Amino acid sequence: MSTIYEPEHIAISKSKGIRIDWKDGHHSEYNCAYLRDECPCASCTGAHGTKPEKTSYSQPPKDLFPMYKPTIRMSEVEPVGNYAIRILWNDGHNTGIYSFEHFRRICQCAECQNNSKE
Numbered sequence: 001m002s003t004i005y006e007p008e009h010i011a012i013s014k015s016k017g018i019r020i021d022w023k024d025g026h027h028s029e030y031n032c033a034y035l036r037d038e039c040p041c042a043s044c045t046g047a048h049g050t051k052p053e054k055t056s057y058s059q060p061p062k063d064l065f066p067m068y069k070p071t072i073r074m075s076e077v078e079p080v081g082n083y084a085i086r087i088l089w090n091d092g093h094n095t096g097i098y099s100f101e102h103f104r105r106i107c108q109c110a111e112c113q114n115n116s117k118e
């Protein structure tokens with residue numbers, strides 16, 4: 001039996017990120033860089049057997065002289081049915097459809113972090 005996660009309230013700030021209050025009382029917060037890196041689309045995850053093109057906006061740069069990265073922010077957010085939202089990013093990426101299940105899976109709160117370690 002799997003739990004259906006439903007948001008009670010979603011607060012979106014295109015420059016900062018997304019906050020979700022869940023119906024089961026859970027709270028999640030995601031900043032833009034983290035959400036962009038966790039994009040669930042086929043090209044970011046390599047779902048079609050292609051090389052995953054995962055971004056690293058939330059990681060510190062590895063190089064001493066990193067390539068210039070613009071500050072990531074959302075340019076548009078659209079609801080998709082009642083199960084997901086689509087996020088269009090200012091880096092031109094627009095294929096990410098974030099289901100609420102995905103949001104819940106990538107929750108960064110202490111409770112979820114502990115659960116995922118088991």
Ligand SMILES: [Zn+2]
Pocket residue numbers: 039040041042043044045093095096
């Ligand atoms: Zn993507």
Ligand SMILES: [Zn+2]
Pocket residue numbers: 026027028107108109110111112113
């Ligand atoms: Zn959580």
